[in-house]
Amino acid sequence: MDRLAFDIAHFLAGGLVLISFVLLYQDRLFALLNAYALQALTLAFAVAWQAHIQEAPHLYITAGITLVFKALIIPVALHRMVARLGVHREVETVVSLVPTMLGGIGLVALSMVVMLRVTHGADPLTREDLAFALSVVLLGMLMMVTRTNAVSQVVGFMSLENGLILAAAAAKGMPLVVEISVAFSVLIALIVIGIFLFRIRERFDSVDLQALDDFRGEHR
């Protein structure tokens, strides 16, 4: 394999993991959304680069969807929503920053160990991309469980999904990648519309899921 092609793919995939860490330590919502847009942009480049080196033109479609939908439309829509609904601008966390970051480092180490060990048959580029992808998925999950705020949970989910798209693009010749990325876009669009339509702010006075827990009905 061409050395430069490998390095660029490696750089872009590694960038995704790095931005996942950036997402983890944001304490303001707008900064979080900007960091997410940056991650989606990086993913678009990573997928486009995979399309180029695998000579798989259909991946350009996935890259295009990522660029337009996830790097532009979704962050802008969430920005406006946060402003209009008057959501708290701070990100409230369950676990404080340092243990979260340490946990994140542990998860990345775990996914490297696991993925590199089980994929020794595959070519180096796919192996490393899958390891990075699993890191992004696990970091996205970590973000979802350590945040109490609905918007930042959604951002966590979307970054998790970025990892999945990276994995799907890296698995050479995988069918249905475009269909899966469209299906995910529909899912995300519905989540975002859901926040807006359900007007969580109006009904609960906050988008804080702890406030929602009071409506559980278990104590009635």
Place this chain on the structure above:
Amino acid sequence: MNALAAYNIQIILFLPLLTAAVLASLKSYKISAAINVGSALVTFVAACSLLAARPHSGRYVLVDDLNIVFVVLNTFVAFTTSAFSASYISHELETQRLTGAHLRFYHAMYQLLLGAMNLALVANNIGIMWVAIEVATLTTVLMVGIYRTPAALEAAWKYFILGSVGIALALFGTILIYMAARPVVGEGLNGMVWTELIQHVAAFDPALLNLAFVFLLLGYGTKVGLAPLHAWLPDAHAEGPTPISAVLSGLLLNVALYAVLRFKLLMAANAGAIAPGPLMVALGLLSLVFAGFMLYRRGDIKRLFAYSSIEHMGIIVFAFGMGGAIANFAGLLHMTMHSLTKSAIFFAVGHVTQVKGTQQIADIRGLTTTHPFLGWALVVGVIAIAGLPPAGVFMSEFLIVSSTISRAPVLAVLLVIGLLVAFGALLLRLHGLAFGEPKGETGPVHASYLPLAAHLSLVLIAGVYLPPPLVAWFQHIAASLH
């Protein structure tokens, strides 16, 4: 009839979609409800014709012994639930909990859900199966939130987030399966075609398969409602319309279970991979015991039966995890009986909560005095689901316990403890619900009892007499499941 048999697979897949489009544009809810029932009936008949005229399996569609059971059961419960739903929604419209626009949406979503579940069951491609299960999840999320009360929205949101994470994990597992298949079956579409995978799985890299199965079990296991990933299930059952609770418990959990079974087959066919059984046994037992204890503290009647669904899915996953001809047979039987019984219970509960205007168990008493048919139907249903003879659930539970005793006595003890705990909780609640001084509204019920009676009589008959062809058929599947 011949045309129905000739195009059965097309009907199963496309009729629900077509009906969904028609229902979305129809204003009159009475006509919509009738079309909903009619379309579900045609789909059910087409599914039955799969038994006689099995279509040729291609790269996208697969019909084998295993999924025919699921398809027939699914379309049958979908049909009876649509009949129950017709009488349920007219009451919701009267009490103005739902408007005409809501109902158009509701009916269209109902059919879309059926189409997506059928697609997930007959897809011969693990990618398409994943997309179909995602669509099915989304439609149920939308229906759970349809009442727009804070509790309903919270339930829908929780279901949404947990379901999405489960689905994301399942996709990662699917990608890993493709990675494992690629060196053997080559790049492109074949790497996701189920029949190709099962043919060549012996040569796949076991380490990759192991990792993939962990992701798939956790991912689809979330949708099955296995503890500790079950948190969405009680809320979604309690806050949505009751027909949706019946469909969730009776059908959607089975579809996710079907996905787990398919991947279990893959694992079993590879000599180097870990045995999937112990993982499933552990998750199944955990769900059973956990849900058994949770049953005691429920104050909401729909939540109570939602926890009972977790308990029974735990038993089923346990049975398939144990494997072997008897346990697999019992697992299949238990799944069928649970679907029929649990949806019957939800039919009864739906009418009860409409009459009483509440879901609180404390406010519902003495049903057998005020509403004899409904009350006794609930008694029969709960006795059946608790596993007392002569219902079909008793037979399958007995088979599971007896086959476990001979192979793993320690597990059998845990299993029996879980069963007894759940049994006690259900009977305790039933006594208050059905007997004693009547409490709450005692107005008449406007209900069609036909779906309820049909399900319960099927369950009771199955407990006494199983037709030999059915037994032979289930035994054949059980043997092929390893």
